Amino acid sequence: MAAPKPIRTRRKMQRVTIMDVAARAELSPSTVSLYFRKPDAVSAAASEAIARAIDALDYVPNLMAGGLAAASSRVVSIIVPSVRNAFFAETVATLQDELGKHRLQVMLSHTEYREHDEESLVRTALSWTPAAVVLTGLSHSTATRRLLRDSKVPIVEIWELGSPTMDMAVGFHHDQVGQAAASHLVQRGRKRLLFLGARLHEDRRAARRAQGFVETARDAPDVTADIIQHPAPASAEVGAMLLGEALHRFPNVDGIACSNDHIALGVIFECQRRGISIPGRLSVVGFGDLSFSAAANPSLTTIRPPGDLIGKEAARLIIARIAHPDTEPERTVIDTRFNLLHRQSS
Amino acid sequence: MAAPKPIRTRRKMQRVTIMDVAARAELSPSTVSLYFRKPDAVSAAASEAIARAIDALDYVPNLMAGGLAAASSRVVSIIVPSVRNAFFAETVATLQDELGKHRLQVMLSHTEYREHDEESLVRTALSWTPAAVVLTGLSHSTATRRLLRDSKVPIVEIWELGSPTMDMAVGFHHDQVGQAAASHLVQRGRKRLLFLGARLHEDRRAARRAQGFVETARDAPDVTADIIQHPAPASAEVGAMLLGEALHRFPNVDGIACSNDHIALGVIFECQRRGISIPGRLSVVGFGDLSFSAAANPSLTTIRPPGDLIGKEAARLIIARIAHPDTEPERTVIDTRFNLLHRQSS
DNA sequence: GCTCAAGATAATAGCGCTATTATGTAGCCG
DNA sequence: CGGCTACATAATAGCGCTATTATCTTGAGC
Incomplete structure (x- = not known):
């Protein structure tokens, strides 16, 4: 009863991979990977050859493969009530801008003010092993809290201060x-x-x-x-x-x-x-x-309310946390305050 | 010169995987995977056992692993000038709502009206093998067009109509x-x-x-x-x-x-x-x-301008395209028109 | 000329899942 | 009651990359 060797016809993607780049640059895939992750560790000659190969082949890295291998991603998941609201739009935009400088991508979700939807959104967010999760406000279900705590992902709660805070918080009272x-x-x-x-x-x-x-x-x-x-x-x-x-x-x-x-x-x-x-x-x-x-x-x-400042500070906390993944995370609460602008109507 | 067998200490994640769920449910990982992808193909008894196991273990699927294996993801990448702008905020919010109904996630990027930034944003977007890409407007660099064309990802250009269109378009003149x-x-x-x-x-x-x-x-x-x-x-x-x-x-x-x-x-x-x-x-x-x-x-x-309608129609096109990945894609252009609202100021 | 460290590059084994194929198990027909 | 189908479940081989370890290359120091 000799097991017949099964012939797998796995869809061989026509996609350009890091192996193709390596072959063209006459280097190993490892070196190409290193080129992306720690450019300084690669010699100038190799870097140039790789850059040329990337260009010639129009190589687009596969971040899902990378994220899977590294057990992490450069995605920050942001959950706000709605981006239709100018307040949150401002914060989301600022977050996006600041995080983008550090090659962090924003994944956006809306609760539409339905708080009980938050849990499933958080669940999906965590499915991407995000670098951080940003939540609006402080009221979250027990299940949501447990999910987030177990995931050990950095969390920033924005736009509201008070007790209790899960991890980091930026906002005002x-x-x-x-x-x-x-x-x-x-x-x-x-x-x-x-x-x-x-x-x-x-x-x-x-x-x-x-x-x-x-x-x-x-x-x-x-x-x-x-x-x-x-x-x-x-x-x-x-x-x-x-x-x-x-x-x-x-x-x-x-x-x-x-x-x-x-x-x-x-x-x-x-x-x-x-x-x-x-x-x-x-x-x-x-x-x-x-x-x-x-x-x-x-x-x-x-x-x-300083919507932009909230975004900036939240981004800063996230970036700082990511930069030092080993050190014991510090609970941080930033009170951005707010300004009363006295004009003609009063 | 016998090669010493290297001992790999690969970080064994403590993460709960589909294998853990399978073990607990006394089924194979394949069946658990099937449970997520094609629930109808799994017997009621098995489904129940799996559901119980998921719940007990607090299993969170790893979408990066899934996406890598399936060579696709349920991410829709949206690139707008800025979500600070109420027009685009409305469309992004609507897109988000409509796509969310089909378990599609929104990844958001801003060009901040710097059109030459678009290429790198598109490049990053494609790194996630997205289900679709949504772009604002019709003017894109040659390199951007080539990237998108080669990727074969569905593309929707929104908020502007005219020539030429890359794939699908929703907007007005x-x-x-x-x-x-x-x-x-x-x-x-x-x-x-x-x-x-x-x-x-x-x-x-x-x-x-x-x-x-x-x-x-x-x-x-x-x-x-x-x-x-x-x-x-x-x-x-x-x-x-x-x-x-x-x-x-x-x-x-x-x-x-x-x-x-x-x-x-x-x-x-x-x-x-x-x-x-x-x-x-x-x-x-x-x-x-x-x-x-x-x-x-x-x-x-x-x-x-019907910002919400643009979002709705764009989502509809994307969902339709995803539902029929085999059929020859159809170039679609939807003119949403606009309304002049005559009020007191004129 | 030889050793050794530092700097580059390469080899290898997964990451957690899906797609495909294979196997088992009833139920039905003649 | 053998064979055949439909249904349910399992086995297996990657997806494309990274982290880790191993190997190779210099060049300095003596």
């Missing part, structure tokens, strides 16, 4: 944002305050800003504060609607903080239409310092 | 946008037209809109048209500045088209400050229909 807005309005002599918020049930960070706002406001003498919200995503139209509701329910409102500048812009537009003077009768504070905020009429007082 | 804006203003009886543009030297598509605008405008009797531009990225502030320059150089201007809504918003704000009536003395048309445009005061007439 959203309740402090609300506090800053409230303090500002109180300082301007406002007494009847409102927080106008969009999608607070899904956007935990906005909800924390709202909470910080009312708590601080209510600590001030003779000041009252409430929250008015709308379930739709933030837009100027929602802002206009919310102002209508605010005036209806609290006719003597004189200070408004908004969950972001889209809402605030809608408030400004609606006030123009209704002939309500800003900041004469009403002070308005936004959040975001979006592209239009400084140019608005009146220009919008707002709180600027 | 930007010169037609300019034409539509010009026709609209001419119809409204405007005679002294201007196109206000930001970063036209880098943003080819905006430049084509500008060109289409002046060409169409100048065909109309008694109508004159010019372009005023600024090298900075589009923002309301730049819009305000451009309006200042426009009034200075062409005091009798009565119709303005903008390279995007940020510019247009700046124009509106600046007109408010200067007491210039819109649309009484000046008609304004934007591009983009950004979040604030409908709520502006006056609401902004603008041309809406």
